[in-house]
Amino acid sequence: MVRIFQPTFLGCPICNKDLNRHSGYRTSAHEKLAENRYKGHLCGHQFSLFEALLKGCHSFFGILNTFSHWDWRSEEAVVVGRLFKVPVPIPVDIHLFAASLTPYTPSDGPQVGYIPGLLDMSGSELLISTVGSLGTTPEELGTEMRLFVHVYGFRKPESRGWVRLLYESLTDYSKKNHGIASFKLATSLEIACAKTIEVYLTRKGVPPSLLQRLLKSGRSNWNNCLNLVRDIAPDYLDKVELEAFENSAKTSEETIRSYRNAFAHDDPTTVDYRAAEEAFKTSFPLLWGVDRILSAAT
Structure with a gap:
C-alpha cells in the first residue's frame, strides 16, 4: 500500500513557526536521519515528517505539496x-x-x-x-x-476509492472550485474512516454480524464513525500526532462537515478560498491518522 504522505519538499517546522513565512528544501538521503526523522539543511533542527507537514499544510502551495509525491x-x-x-x-x-x-x-x-x-x-x-x-x-x-x-x-496505480476522491478534491481546489473540493474532501474522509474501522475490526477478529452493525452505525452518523476511529488512534499515533488528531476531530464538524452538508442539501452557503484552506488544514491530521492505521493493519 502506498503511503499518502511522501512529499518532495519539507520545511523546518521550528523555523516555520510563523505561518506567514515559508521555507522549503528537498528531502534526500543525507537529510534522513532515521525512519520518519529529518534534519534541516542549514538550521540543523531535527523533526519528524508529521511535524513538518503539520506546520506546512496551509496556503495553496503548502497544501498541494503536503499531498504530492512528485513535482516539476x-x-x-x-x-x-x-x-x-x-x-x-x-x-x-x-x-x-x-x-x-x-x-x-x-x-x-x-x-x-x-x-x-x-x-x-x-x-x-x-x-x-x-x-x-x-x-x-x-x-x-x-x-x-x-x-x-x-x-x-x-x-499510481491507486485503487482505493477514498484516495482517488481525495486527489480529485485537490484538483478542484487547485482550480479554485472550492465548494466541490470541500464536498469531495469531506466525503473522502468519511469513506476513509469507515474503511479504517472495517479493516481494524476485521483484523481483530470481530464477528461479521457485529462488524456490520458497527459499520452501519458509522455510516449513518459521522460523529459515531469518527469517535470509533478516535478510539483506535491511540494504538497507532505518537503523542504529537494524537494531539493534532484530537484537535482536528473536535473542529471537523464546523470546518469540514458543515460545508459538505451545505453542498449536499443545496444550501447556498459559499465556500471561499480561506474556508477550503481551513478544511484541508483540519483534515491533514485525520488523514495522517487514517493512513497510519490502514498501513499498519495491512
Whole structure:
C-alpha cells in the first residue's frame, strides 16, 4: 500500500513557526536521519515528517505539496493570445493532479498583463491558454512573456476509492472550485474512516454480524464513525500526532462537515478560498491518522 504522505519538499517546522513565512528544501538521503526523522539543511533542527507537514499544510502551495509525491517546475516562454503545449517529464508511476501557472514579468521586459489557463493535463503535455487581461490592448496580443509552471503528481496505480476522491478534491481546489473540493474532501474522509474501522475490526477478529452493525452505525452518523476511529488512534499515533488528531476531530464538524452538508442539501452557503484552506488544514491530521492505521493493519 502506498503511503499518502511522501512529499518532495519539507520545511523546518521550528523555523516555520510563523505561518506567514515559508521555507522549503528537498528531502534526500543525507537529510534522513532515521525512519520518519529529518534534519534541516542549514538550521540543523531535527523533526519528524508529521511535524513538518503539520506546520506546512496551509496556503495553496503548502497544501498541494503536503499531498504530492512528485513535482516539476519550469519557466516557459509564452505568447499572449495563443495556445501552447508544455512537455512534462512525468515518471511512468506518476499521475498529475494539480498545476500552478504564475505569470512572470521581468522588470526590464514588456509589461503586458495576461491570464494563463490550464485546459488539459491528462497526457504528457500541459495544454495552456493565455488571454489578455482587461487592460491589454489589441496591439499587445502576440507579445512574448514568461510563465512559471509547477505541476504536482501522486503515485499510481491507486485503487482505493477514498484516495482517488481525495486527489480529485485537490484538483478542484487547485482550480479554485472550492465548494466541490470541500464536498469531495469531506466525503473522502468519511469513506476513509469507515474503511479504517472495517479493516481494524476485521483484523481483530470481530464477528461479521457485529462488524456490520458497527459499520452501519458509522455510516449513518459521522460523529459515531469518527469517535470509533478516535478510539483506535491511540494504538497507532505518537503523542504529537494524537494531539493534532484530537484537535482536528473536535473542529471537523464546523470546518469540514458543515460545508459538505451545505453542498449536499443545496444550501447556498459559499465556500471561499480561506474556508477550503481551513478544511484541508483540519483534515491533514485525520488523514495522517487514517493512513497510519490502514498501513499498519495491512
